[in-house]
Structures are given as structure tokens and as C-alpha cells.
Amino acid sequence: MAIVAIDDSDDEKLVLTLSNGDEIELVFEGDCVYAYAGGNEVGEFHFNCYDQPYQHSSETFARLTHAFLEGNNGRYMRQGVGTEAIRFFLRSTGYILELPEDDGIKKDDGSHLVQDGPAFVNSLRRKQGAGLL
Numbered sequence: 001m002a003i004v005a006i007d008d009s010d011d012e013k014l015v016l017t018l019s020n021g022d023e024i025e026l027v028f029e030g031d032c033v034y035a036y037a038g039g040n041e042v043g044e045f046h047f048n049c050y051d052q053p054y055q056h057s058s059e060t061f062a063r064l065t066h067a068f069l070e071g072n073n074g075r076y077m078r079q080g081v082g083t084e085a086i087r088f089f090l091r092s093t094g095y096i097l098e099l100p101e102d103d104g105i106k107k108d109d110g111s112h113l114v115q116d117g118p119a120f121v122n123s124l125r126r127k128q129g130a131g132l133l
């Protein structure tokens with residue numbers, strides 16, 4: 001499966017159509033993006049947002065703390081859904097993405113990388129470095 005169409009006509013919702021016809025709704029709410037398939041939640045992406053003073057103003061950073069897409073037996077993992085969820089959040093907020101380090105330590109904000117987390121974050125780092133987020 002792969003993403004074949006993206007409907008971004010709603011500011012708070014993004015609809016992804018996959019090559020098999022499945023539709024994933026990404027819903028922006030607070031500091032999170034939730035993923036739904038057929039009305040059932042299949043994933044969540046949580047961010048810890050904070051301001052960082054910069055000269056005479058400040059910039060807001062969004063640290064990815066939780067990325068979950070294991071719903072429906074992980075059917076939508078490795079299909080680009082997670083990356084689109086991150087892009088949707090960044091586009092909706094204008095914040096700067098901060099990604100967790102893979103050091104095996106659970107941080108105070110709850111972030112730590114498990115299972116496919118390290119590979120997902122490494123993929124995001126490459127895309128961020130190439131200006132693709």
C-alpha cells in the first residue's frame with residue numbers, strides 16, 4: 001500500500017487514500033494528531049510544545065514524544081501515514097520539529113523510542129535534513 005491521494009480541504013482534518021482504497025483520517029487536536037480508519041482510532045502522534053527565546057522574539061518547538069500507529073494490527077505502518085501526520089501537525093502549527101534521541105532512556109516528557117520508533121525517527125531526520133517535512 002502507498003498513499004495515492006491527499007485531501008487537505010479541511011484545516012483540522014487530512015484524508016489520505018491508500019492504494020488499496022482504505023482511507024485514513026488524520027485529525028489535528030491540541031498538541032496531537034489522531035489517525036482513524038473506518039471510524040476507529042489506529043494511531044496517535046503526541047508533541048510536547050515549548051517556546052525557545054530567540055533574540056527579541058521566540059520560536060515554538062514541537063518535540064515528538066509519542067508516535068503510535070499499531071492499530072488494526074499495524075496495517076498502516078510503513079505506508080507514509082506517520083510522516084503525513086507529522087507534516088500535517090507542522091503545517092497546522094508552524095512549529096519547529098524536535099525529534100527524540102535513540103539513547104534508550106525514557107525522558108521526563110515520556111518520550112522514548114521502542115519497536116519501529118528508531119527507524120521512524122531516523123527517516124524523519126533524513127526528510128527534515130532534506131527539507132521534505
